[in-house]
Amino acid sequence: MQLIAVDHPLVAHKVCLLRDIATPSPTFRSLVSELVMLLAYEATRGVRIEETTVTTPLTTTTGVRLSEPRPLVVPILRAGLGMLDGMMRLIPAAEVGFVGMVRDEETLQPFTYAERLPQDLSGRQCYVLDPMLATGGSLGGTVQFLVDRGADDITCICLMAAPEGIDHLRRVVDPIGVPTTLVVAQIDERLNERGYIVPGLGDAGDRLYGLAH
Numbered sequence: 001m002q003l004i005a006v007d008h009p010l011v012a013h014k015v016c017l018l019r020d021i022a023t024p025s026p027t028f029r030s031l032v033s034e035l036v037m038l039l040a041y042e043a044t045r046g047v048r049i050e051e052t053t054v055t056t057p058l059t060t061t062t063g064v065r066l067s068e069p070r071p072l073v074v075p076i077l078r079a080g081l082g083m084l085d086g087m088m089r090l091i092p093a094a095e096v097g098f099v100g101m102v103r104d105e106e107t108l109q110p111f112t113y114a115e116r117l118p119q120d121l122s123g124r125q126c127y128v129l130d131p132m133l134a135t136g137g138s139l140g141g142t143v144q145f146l147v148d149r150g151a152d153d154i155t156c157i158c159l160m161a162a163p164e165g166i167d168h169l170r171r172v173v174d175p176i177g178v179p180t181t182l183v184v185a186q187i188d189e190r191l192n193e194r195g196y197i198v199p200g201l202g203d204a205g206d207r208l209y210g211l212a213h
Helices: 009-019 025-043 081-090 137-148 163-173 204-209
Strands: 002-005 049-055 060-066 072-077 098-103 110-116 125-129 153-161 180-187
Touching: 009 025, 009 153, 009 180, 025 081, 025 125, 025 153, 025 180, 025 204, 072 081, 072 137, 081 125, 081 153, 081 204, 098 137, 110 137, 125 137, 137 153, 137 163, 153 163, 163 180
Parallel strands: 002 180, 072 098, 072 125, 125 153, 153 180
Antiparallel strands: 049 060, 098 110
């Protein structure tokens, strides 16, 4: 697994604002979208392209376009939805699927409760969106889910990651043999006893959308 921690002053600035408990949800959502665009620029460096011909106002020349099949963007519900807008602004021609995973707060293990993905992902590049890589269970499970359907290149984009989550994801993906890249804005210190990233930013889903009772 390739790990890319994006080192850029604007990324660090936006991460700092996201951490602030005083940042309200509307501002938090805007910051996430902006941050994802910066991360996606790096994450899509290896997106597959093919040569094409284009007619300009003056002449005909060659250029490139996204290859078929188009990339598939897969936010993990619900917090991953907050990253979708920023990703699609950068790569609007991509298709979108969804995976719903939730963590059992007792066992810290994930389970899938919903999915909307093509049955056959053969030859597809997939971009998985999940704000917080904490224990790594949800992201690892999603990667395995995509590989089982034939995905042959996977890039995971996270805002923050704990070392424990990175290690878990590596243990999941390395034996699979499918090229996998993890792009993060910040690698934090550790997980606490409840499985939350420290210093982190709290529960990303709650901060994006408020508490859902």
